[in-house]
Amino acid sequence: MNEPIVRIQSITKQYKGSSQPAINDLSLQILPGSVFGLLGPNGAGKSTLVMMLCGLMRPDTGSIHLLGMDTKEKGAAIRKRIGVAPQEIALFPTLTAMENLVYFGKMYGLDIHTINKRIADHLEIFGLADKSHKRVHTFSGGMKRRLNLIAALLHDPGLLILDEPTAGVDTQSRNILLDFLISLKEKNISIIYSSHLLEEAEKICTHIAIIDEGRLVTEGVPAALIEKHADCPSLESLFLKLTGKHIRD
Amino acid sequence: MKIIATIRKESLLLIRDPGGMALIFLMPLGLVIVMALIQDAPFRDYQETKLEVVFVDNDKDSLGKKIQNVFLQSPNIEFVQESDSNKARSVVRSGKYKAAIIIPAGASESLRKKNKQLIARIFANLGYPGASNDSTELPTANILVLFDPAIKINYKQALASAVEKVIANVESEWIVDQLQNQLRGNNSSKEKMKVDFSGVINVQQQYASKHTNENMVLNSVQHNVPAWTMFAMFFILFPLAGNFIKEREEGSMLRLRLISGSQFPVMAGKFLFYFGICLLQFMLMILVGIFIMPLLNLPQLGLGNNIIGILLTACSVAMAATGYGLLIAVFFRTPQQALSFGSISVVILAALGGVWVPVYVMPEMLQGISRFSPLNWGLESFNNLFLRDASTLTILPDVLKLIVFAMITLSISIFIHKSRTIS
Ligand SMILES: Nc1ncnc2c1ncn2[C@@H]1O[C@H](COP(=O)(O)OP(=O)(O)O)[C@@H](O)[C@H]1O
Ligand SMILES: [Mg+2]
Numbered sequence: 289m290n291e292p293i294v295r296i297q298s299i300t301k302q303y304k305g306s307s308q309p310a311i312n313d314l315s316l317q318i319l320p321g322s323v324f325g326l327l328g329p330n331g332a333g334k335s336t337l338v339m340m341l342c343g344l345m346r347p348d349t350g351s352i353h354l355l356g357m358d359t360k361e362k363g364a365a366i367r368k369r370i371g372v373a374p375q376e377i378a379l380f381p382t383l384t385a386m387e388n389l390v391y392f393g394k395m396y397g398l399d400i401h402t403i404n405k406r407i408a409d410h411l412e413i414f415g416l417a418d419k420s421h422k423r424v425h426t427f428s429g430g431m432k433r434r435l436n437l438i439a440a441l442l443h444d445p446g447l448l449i450l451d452e453p454t455a456g457v458d459t460q461s462r463n464i465l466l467d468f469l470i471s472l473k474e475k476n477i478s479i480i481y482s483s484h485l486l487e488e489a490e491k492i493c494t495h496i497a498i499i500d501e502g503r504l505v506t507e508g509v510p511a512a513l514i515e516k517h518a519d520c521p522s523l524e525s526l527f528l529k530l531t532g533k534h535i536r537d
Numbered sequence: 538m539k540i541i542a543t544i545r546k547e548s549l550l551l552i553r554d555p556g557g558m559a560l561i562f563l564m565p566l567g568l569v570i571v572m573a574l575i576q577d578a579p580f581r582d583y584q585e586t587k588l589e590v591v592f593v594d595n596d597k598d599s600l601g602k603k604i605q606n607v608f609l610q611s612p613n614i615e616f617v618q619e620s621d622s623n624k625a626r627s628v629v630r631s632g633k634y635k636a637a638i639i640i641p642a643g644a645s646e647s648l649r650k651k652n653k654q655l656i657a658r659i660f661a662n663l664g665y666p667g668a669s670n671d672s673t674e675l676p677t678a679n680i681l682v683l684f685d686p687a688i689k690i691n692y693k694q695a696l697a698s699a700v701e702k703v704i705a706n707v708e709s710e711w712i713v714d715q716l717q718n719q720l721r722g723n724n725s726s727k728e729k730m731k732v733d734f735s736g737v738i739n740v741q742q743q744y745a746s747k748h749t750n751e752n753m754v755l756n757s758v759q760h761n762v763p764a765w766t767m768f769a770m771f772f773i774l775f776p777l778a779g780n781f782i783k784e785r786e787e788g789s790m791l792r793l794r795l796i797s798g799s800q801f802p803v804m805a806g807k808f809l810f811y812f813g814i815c816l817l818q819f820m821l822m823i824l825v826g827i828f829i830m831p832l833l834n835l836p837q838l839g840l841g842n843n844i845i846g847i848l849l850t851a852c853s854v855a856m857a858a859t860g861y862g863l864l865i866a867v868f869f870r871t872p873q874q875a876l877s878f879g880s881i882s883v884v885i886l887a888a889l890g891g892v893w894v895p896v897y898v899m900p901e902m903l904q905g906i907s908r909f910s911p912l913n914w915g916l917e918s919f920n921n922l923f924l925r926d927a928s929t930l931t932i933l934p935d936v937l938k939l940i941v942f943a944m945i946t947l948s949i950s951i952f953i954h955k956s957r958t959i960s
Contacts, residue, residue, distance in 0.1 A: 344794055344958070367795055378792035380784070382553040383546070394542035395796045395803075423553075439792060 299350030371445035430461035543806020557776035565769030598645030774862030815855030860946030
């Protein structure tokens with residue numbers, strides 16, 4: 289069996305001034321080549337976990353290893369090898385799509401030919417080629433999401449971490465996105481992907497973990513999980529059974 | 538490479554921010570022109586306006602002529618002739634003129650008589666024959682100098698002492714003249730010697746700078762151009778902090794943090810870009826001082842001769858201003874906090890530093906405090922260079938203070954920024 293690319297060992301994280309931990313004694317392993325769905329209702333702690341995975345936030349206790357490196361010590365080295373699309377749109381609104389991507393490419397230390405080639409390829413895939421010289425603040429929510437994802441792909445990372453990449457995105461945009469993720473899966477790129485939308489997770493994830501209130505509720509292969517809970521015909525009903533029906537925010 | 542990319546990015550952000558552009562380039566331009574125009578009159582008043590003085594000569598004799606001759610040579614006082622002393626009083630009382638000199642009829646004659654009597658008494662006292670010891674009280678001639686109550690105290694003193702000096706001079710001449718008369722007795726064959734006291738001791742006045750240059754006087758332009766340049770350079774904290782915090786809030790800074798470990802190129806790029814903007818502002822303002830001010834009937838800005846010193850000062854001010862802006866940007870969490878604290882603090886530092894009014898007209902206590910304002914260090918240095926043609930060594934302490942200030946603010950901002958990168 290391969291070494292896990294992510295090994296999370298009983299981490300806890302509590303924000304300053306908050307009464308409950310955002311992540312509570314959570315352990316998890318992710319194997320290479322998987323599309324790993326990090327599922328949970330709003331406020332479950334998905335984004336907090338993502339920030340800790342890329343080393344921009346430190347767990348209070350426990351440890352996280354990515355690609356065999358401790359995020360506490362090797363944060364910068366880890367970030368060079370992973371691509372992250374954060375939940376918030378991380379782009380300069382007054383720059384054009386092209387200007388944003390070129391700048392990020394240069395900050396990754398790539399040469400201009402590589403940058404231009406990768407930008408052109410990805411703009412094409414995500415249907416933004418004809419919008420490349422428009423400023424980002426004129427973009428729709430879906431276009432911004434797609435661009436936000438391209439910014440995470442410029443340096444050809446082996447592990448992709450996406451935080452709610454389909455939030456606020458219409459069906460067309462979502463399909464482009466999911467198709468693209470499936471194509472990455474075929475290239476054996478590992479993907480960690482957080483969402484509160486179960487259907488799409490069921491469609492593309494090889495593994496899932498359901499978290500709620502900072503704790504791991506269950507994890508495994510989607511089909512196996514559904515089989516285990518005979519009363520749940522879909523991931524969604526399983527999710528509701530495990531996390532309860534009360535509203536979170 | 539990454540730094541250049543960041544500089545390019547910053548320039549795109551600024552160019553697309555018309556508010557920021559206006560604040561950086563148009564606001565200081567407007568400010569410096571308006572302030573130079575407004576302060577032109579007070580500055581002239583302070584040191585170079587001509588004072589118009591109403592002159593009433595009812596004497597029509599040598600005393601009146603002497604006084605007039607002396608003031609004719611003075612560049613700062615101009616006589617307005619008037620014959621009616623009552624009218625002279627009323628124009629001064631109404632404030633139309635700031636002062637009047639009234640020489641009553643017979644003033645010369647009375648002075649002459651008094652001298653003659655005085656000398657005669659001295660001679661009689663020494664036992665000279667023919668000298669009469671006449672002790673009748675002769676009337677004193679009253680030369681009247683009238684002032685508008687609103688006149689500046691230094692004008693008043695200058696005018697009064699000038700009149701006294703002229704009278705003393707005339708008196709001495711006449712005493713010598715009278716002495717000669719008395720000593721000569723009836724022997725009138727010898728020519729009398731004409732004595733002029735005015736040249737006995739000559740007090741020469743000069744500005745204590747190496748090169749005499751007509752511009753090198755603190756006038757409205759010499760004060761306002763460097764002063765508002767300093768202000769403008771420190772005000773770049775507005776676009777700097779504004780964009781910085783926007784990046785933090787809008788998430789693009791998160792993207793940069795996700796890209797790599799070191800934030801150095803990001804910070805260095807920002808610093809260099811705004812440093813360059815400061816220098817651009819400086820050049821713009823100097824050009825306004827040289828080319829635009831004369832078009833507005835204001836004096837032209839004089840730069841002195843120490844170009845190295847000027848560049849050194851401009852660079853150190855630019856560094857200090859950028860450092861301060863970065864500190865404000867990383868320290869505050871919201872743009873409202875940063876921009877209101879930032880702009881108020883710059884206005885206060887500017888006021889203390891002598892941007893609004895020169896430090897030397899401030900109360901003593903404030904003058905002491907003003908030495909703590911970085912704007913004052915820069916302004917002091919520019920004044921030294923422009924007005925006193927100072928050497929680089931002279932301005933070095935102020936330049937070093939600015940550089941140290943820049944280093945401290947920069948290190949603190951990098952420290953804060955780093956500590957917030959990972960939470
Ligand atoms: N910066 C913060 N300060 C304090 N509490 C926070 C902060 N960010 C998130 N939280 C809290 O931590 C919990 C987990 O949030 P988050 O990780 O964003 O959840 P999710 O991404 O699953 O919606 C929530 O209760 C949220 O209110
Ligand atoms: Mg989230």
